[in-house]
Amino acid sequence: MDIDTKRRALVGAILGGVATGSALSPVRSYLRRFAPLSGSAWRSATDRPQGTVESPHGPATLRYDDHGVPNVSAADERALYFAVGYAQARDRLFQLDLQRRLMRGQLSAVVGDAAFESDEFHVKMDFAGAAEATWRHLRGTDTAPVVRAFADGVNAYVENEPLPLEFGLLSYEPAAWTPADTLLMEKQISWELTGSFRTLRRATVAEKLGAEAARELYPARLDHDAPIVREGGDGGTAARESPPDRAVGSDLVEWLADFESDPGVGSNSWVVSGEHTASGNPIVANDPHLSLMAPPVWYEMNLRASDAGVRGVTFPGVPFVVIGENDAGAWGFTNTGADVIDFYRYETDGDRYRYRGEWREFDVDIRTVAVADGEDREVTVRKTVHGPYLEREGEQVGVAWTGHTATETTLAVHRYATSEGVEDVLAATRHFDLPTQNLVYADRDGETLFYVTGRIPVRTVDGERVRGDRIFDGSAGEAEWRGFEPFGVSSWEGFVPFEEKPHVRNPAYLATANQRVTDDPYLSEAYASPYRGQRIYELLDERANSDRPVTPAFVEEMQADALDGRARDLVPELVRAADGADGLQSAVETLSGWDYRMDRDSRAALLFAHWFDAFREEALGAAFERADLGEAYHPRDWVVAHLDGQRWFGDGSRRAAMVRALRSAVTTVEEEGYETYGDYNDTAAITHPFDQSFLNYPAVPTDGSSQTVNNYRVESAVGSSWRMVCPVGGESVAVLPGGNSGDYFSEHYRDQLRAWADVEYKSMTRELRGEETVTFEEARR
Incomplete structure (x- = not known):
């Protein structure tokens, strides 16, 4: 089939089909509003251009290697990230805009009334306001010019090149990308990893089934012997059980459940020191488990500015490599599961709520949600001193979340890229406010590191430290976080100090799989089941106690392990x-x-x-x-x-x-x-937001389950969203579940899918490869 015939078949199939809903993405079932076959849709289905682009930030070069990974080089960082913005727009523009619309509560404007409940939630939570606060906080830093340059690059592509097919089918054009949009992506990632309404569900279960049933179903500690920090941990003390709580109403809880982090979201990572490796150098492995979709949630990049190079993956809309390696070392992340969200009840009287003996007016804002092919609708946004105030069917709850303030994680991730060793990484990690993650790191000097990132609140009631697994009395100021300023700049004084967060310097080997970190009873509300963590430690222990060293090939075998x-x-x-x-x-x-073994x-x-x-x-x-x-x-x-x-x-x-x-x-x-x-158990569950057969990935059988190291959950399309093995000083390898391009007509739309299903890898070299595709030249003044 020639490319032109293929395009006609695709457009015809989408226009004649019906998009079906799925748990993978909250927006999938909304994408039903297609434009008629039009010039704009047809022009969108064209090959991507090549040539020369003017850049206000200076010269750069964009190449694509054999797997569609942009290899970008420049002498200046701003020129580099202008080209990165252009490349991300070239490969993932619809994904960028869809994520932005989701978080800003602007889906209804292009897909109609079906998305209103999603927009209502996101507007009331005001993630966009938190992103704006973060941008105001970061504007004076050395990272800000780079974020601006990235936004300029995205907009240069939008202004000068054809838009992807999806925009023509939905008959709209994206607004200009802003620096605050990039920081909104930070909020989205963080919400997906830490945003949980488990406390509200626990209260509902306690009300309907009894407090004992709630404790049995949602225990504070899972009784197993495989924590992340197996030696030198806190030892821990028993935390007082939270008292039975009155539920906030199942209608509210069930509405909120559609917008919280997937319970399957997790990850594996481990670091092995040179003491146990064949080369004498450390190895870092990481495979984050997130929603799988077409195109993938991650975007791979290989970047070099002057003499400093970094390669790895980022989220579309974020300029910097989040997981990867540079010339000095390699790093990866898994979710800690720390409890960074609290809920409050208030005594209310109309537009007032009681707080510490006084009546206060809610901070109220009426916002308009545009609705395609329908009447625009108004959403009332209310906030208290703690954060957003959510209402549904006569039930209300106040929310405090660490992402609802100015955060500095973007600074941290930017500085990882240019770090020259473990001290630089530690200094950068101090800025990693959100989300709470398990960082593993190793470098060319043989250093290995584990550190819990993110701000973790300390809660007290009547002078006693308590867990955050209950609904607090907001009117009394119960358990509120000292130094936390919603939609402002927080001092973080009422949070666990950086030095006291769990960490290990130079472990011989250490594994994280979202199991409990230590026996600290106040760190988390919900760790993962320990099966993956147990298995990784079992394999590492067996190898360490043998006469066989750990090799990259052995680590790849571990990532393929399917024992449940x-x-x-x-x-x-x-x-x-x-x-x-x-x-x-x-x-x-x-x-x-x-x-x-969960073998195919x-x-x-x-x-x-x-x-x-x-x-x-x-x-x-x-x-x-x-x-x-x-x-x-x-x-x-x-x-x-x-x-x-x-x-x-x-x-x-x-x-x-x-x-x-x-x-x-x-x-x-x-x-x-x-x-x-x-x-x-096949890859048919990994679908495009339009959920059409042409755009979806084919059904390829694969191994693994929700509780295996080789992680794949066919029922929810969650699993290993990126696999990476980095032997420091050696040849790193990686693979994506699909392809690096979001352009259906690209040969790189799904070229890694079968390799991913078979747990095979491609090179992750930091050498710049590929033929020159776009040259960026200094803009003429």
């Missing part, structure tokens, strides 16, 4: 329970000989995946249905695996529930016609 700890813990019990049960002997035999060609893996879902339903379904609680209230898999007792299994037993779940799994597998796990 849930299966290893539960399947022996399941086999004993189901042995001899009518009609289940074949399933029992299949599971009995299994190695617990395994039938046992297929049965287990459906069995665990059925077992969760057996344990929670009846109680949740009676209480009118949906899937949003499900606890972590570790909790489900350890549930027992009459509360959860009614008049039956855990053993009987296991057998019933296996019958259900066998029936589902037969009805769906699956033979092996790969028939079910």
